[in-house]
Amino acid sequence: MYRTHTCGALRIENIGEEITLAGWVQTVRKFGAITFVDLRDRYGITQVVFNESLNKKLDEQPLGREFVLQVKGKVIERSSKNLNIPTGEIEVAVSDFTILNKSIVPPFTIQDETDGGDDIRMKFRYLDLRRNTVKKNLELRYAVNRSARNYLHEKQFMDIETPFLIKSTPEGARDIVVPSRMNEGQFYALPQSPQTFKQLLMVSGYDRYYQVVKCFRDEDLRADRQPEFTQIDCEMSFVQQEDILEMFEGLIKRIFKDVKGIDYTDIVERMSWDEAMWQYGNDKPDIRFGMKVCNLKTPAIVRGEREDQSALINEAGFNVFDQAETVLAIAVPGISEYTSKQTDELTDWVKRPQIGMKGLVYIRCNADGNYKSSVDKFYSEERLKVIADAAGATKGDLVLILAGAEERTRKAISELRLELGERLGLRKKDEFRLLWVLDFPLFEYSEDDNRWVARHHPFTSPKPSQIETMINNAPEISDPAAYLEHPYAGIKANAYDMVLNGNEIGGGSIRIYQRELQEKMFAALGMSPEESKHKFGFLLGAFEYGAPPHGGIAFGFDRLCAILGGSESIRDFIAFPKNNSGRDVMLDAPSTIDDKQLDELSITLNVKR
């Protein structure tokens, strides 16, 4: 061993001990004949002192930043203590040293606040990983991993590895495929998730399964997506939805406790998908703050089921509201005194193409009890007050109103709410609020193909009460414009998402376990019997030999770590991430391969661009 202690270990109790340290030179400071070096390793920083007797050796072998250095010496008390670091009461009086390896000057400073841009830090990722902030992220990631495994182990879950070279069954995202040399012209796929395998394990009787496992998806990468990502993947047999919710809110609470020291004793809130969309315009609402959506005008399709308050805004001659399918409001607390420059800026914000609204109506609920609006000429102050009251506004609030087509307007009001929550500091990084969103729709309508697609995945079970609806109705949609009237549009699934601070951190469902229902589901998604047999014959087969009721969940491990670490970016929590083009710029991968490799795989390139 090149050391007796780490650079984070020595304390006042060690004074007088002869020790050996090894680590990286963080800083070199000379004061006259004395040289101070901060020596850094994974565990901390220790100040080591070279007195003048070592000056000759230091002249011959000068130290530089990031040199790997071994020092032998005696632990002594520091005259000026640094109580900000655990080793700050001592230093090491060096008796001898060895330079284990040199370093050229790094392309950026290895400090918390670095001068390196994103690109250079990705290229020299091995240096970026030395920075304390990045190290803390990976330590947090490991702590979450460890905590999750411990909890699941105690609950009798078994880690069972599932294969990486599987069969391509694209449904939803594109598969990443792998040519097989030994099976000419054939391909494996890398798993988008171990979904069917964990279900097979349930059929096999392994009633509590987990894995912390890499998954793969060939998507056009949006910011902060990675072609390979990690899931905490779990499945249980002989359970109902309630059992799963309890088990896995327990998991997340345990992680809060182990990793953040937080006792999350609150009951985890639950909300149906319908309610989430109605109250927040979003299926993963951030419930750290209020500002719920006020549905002033309800689209025709849900009228009857939902309260319609359009009387409040109708017949005022304001065409924008009269012609809109949907009118939605939020009451933003404490900003009634926004200047017109500020409200104009908000208007511009909602008009950006990403939001796509035509305009923004506001009502100021002034501190003096007056109401002022951008639509004063259509609405009397009395009517403004009624509308503001409906939105839940009180003195000092600013009511923001959007109008337009249902889907876009609802999405926009959600974005606006989140933006204002952010601006007003209501989305606190150190506050964690969990939420279960339940009862997702089983199907989504695909306009492109005029057919149903699975909202979650094709293995998700409909609500038991709606199985009949599914079995007794054909999936065909005769009138695309009226797809919402098709019986399938109303079928809800036994599916659930866990939402943390407005991010979906996990999702799952109770699965189909009956062959007939699974076949019906494949048919509903437009698969012919031949196709479903070709792709999923093994699963349909397995369901014939005594498949138990089962369900599960998968957590997005990268995302969970990022949120717990108070970051927006999953990339900061991955040791060797890829960039937005799916490239590893450190390795320079992907890259070309030899003709011999191509030939052995019986493929040729057909490059078009």
Added chain:
Amino acid sequence: MYRTHTCGALRIENIGEEITLAGWVQTVRKFGAITFVDLRDRYGITQVVFNESLNKKLDEQPLGREFVLQVKGKVIERSSKNLNIPTGEIEVAVSDFTILNKSIVPPFTIQDETDGGDDIRMKFRYLDLRRNTVKKNLELRYAVNRSARNYLHEKQFMDIETPFLIKSTPEGARDIVVPSRMNEGQFYALPQSPQTFKQLLMVSGYDRYYQVVKCFRDEDLRADRQPEFTQIDCEMSFVQQEDILEMFEGLIKRIFKDVKGIDYTDIVERMSWDEAMWQYGNDKPDIRFGMKVCNLKTPAIVRGEREDQSALINEAGFNVFDQAETVLAIAVPGISEYTSKQTDELTDWVKRPQIGMKGLVYIRCNADGNYKSSVDKFYSEERLKVIADAAGATKGDLVLILAGAEERTRKAISELRLELGERLGLRKKDEFRLLWVLDFPLFEYSEDDNRWVARHHPFTSPKPSQIETMINNAPEISDPAAYLEHPYAGIKANAYDMVLNGNEIGGGSIRIYQRELQEKMFAALGMSPEESKHKFGFLLGAFEYGAPPHGGIAFGFDRLCAILGGSESIRDFIAFPKNNSGRDVMLDAPSTIDDKQLDELSITLNVKR
């Protein structure tokens, strides 16, 4: 929850409780009006009893093997107890039942001894996984996984995930490659091991790393090889070889303790590669039994370094020995009375093409003190005694002697030794003997290419005392026939294998951490500077910024589990293994993919066969 207890939980203490169980019907036995069912789940089997009041319901809903059944009832004491199973003192008097799912008749019996052949069990792997023997294997695998993680965690190792989509740098085995859709004409590779990443992590300062990780190799599959396999992969900084040996024999001892309940307090034996080859003809000797190799005639190349006993056999007019490069003997205990039929069979055994010997010479050391041999006409009884003594034989032993070319003969004597160890019951499944084999050669000679290849991998460090030899000599081999005389042939590496019962379960090395030495190594392996920069530029770059001394090891997780489970086959310890053609016969993968998929990847098929 569909159950209050598992099928392994109920005991005599539970008598009188109203409980609910769910599981699979193992057997149905009718005795008059009473029906007994063994209900099975992951945790055990519980006998449940249907009395005549349920006969009508049973008639309407008959039970069959592998049906998924939920029963409600009361725990009662059994009249005839079965003390072979933990639940054998009780049974459940069923008050009501629900068939949760039916099963058609399985294609083989779900029992320890099954009637299903290999192929059918692979196709219906989800049923094979129900068998207790297979379940025990996966449970053992999980226990090993858990034990290893706990030990490494306690030793401050960090699990850090490394990427799966990396760069193709074939060196040794073929890479499995993955076409990139977004980077046209370019490919990722799946990692053969996380080798370079774990070294980069050391450069980054994460001084103790581990991962239980899938690795991939596109080899022509021999029996019991899998294209994807799992490693326990570890790396440490600031260590010498001794530190690694101690740390990881600790790991294996901990696994013995946790998984098998074995206190392995013996010192782990160590042996140089030279000694292993000399004494056992094998670099992974099974030291559960003796029968060490007696080197009767030493090949010219090692004469001088090693004792040569050829005087014992020379000048007897026996051409076979006189002309052989190498003559090797083992003394097999207690079988001097083998019949000539038995010795003929052994002769046939060594003449098989897999062994490739021309014949077998034996000396019987009879119980009466006489010596008889198949070469009596060349050797007097006195000389036979001298030879037998040299081989360490005592009364009752049979000395077996092979002669021929060094490499083949040494391999053959090793095989013969193992075969006889097996036949004589000396390789006990419940005995575990660990061994470190040390000081492997750094290079191997590749006859095909007339160049050096890395014995372990290109990142392994030569012994410090031999670095000069490597630096100061060019790698070129002018005379292929005399490659053993090249200075590189004698260079030993700081490399080590852990051997358990004659199987290599892990291997590793102290790594090169100096750029110049790494470049020299790449050059020694015949890589041009351009090629080494293209393939490993990131690593060479990293070594310039303060790389610490480091080393590591990787354990073959599948193999380790198989040996601990007393099995020869790793396949039995993998949930969803592939067959010898790399196919998953359950999924029917690999398979063809759509033209659309090929087109998106810019590749076309070029199928030749």
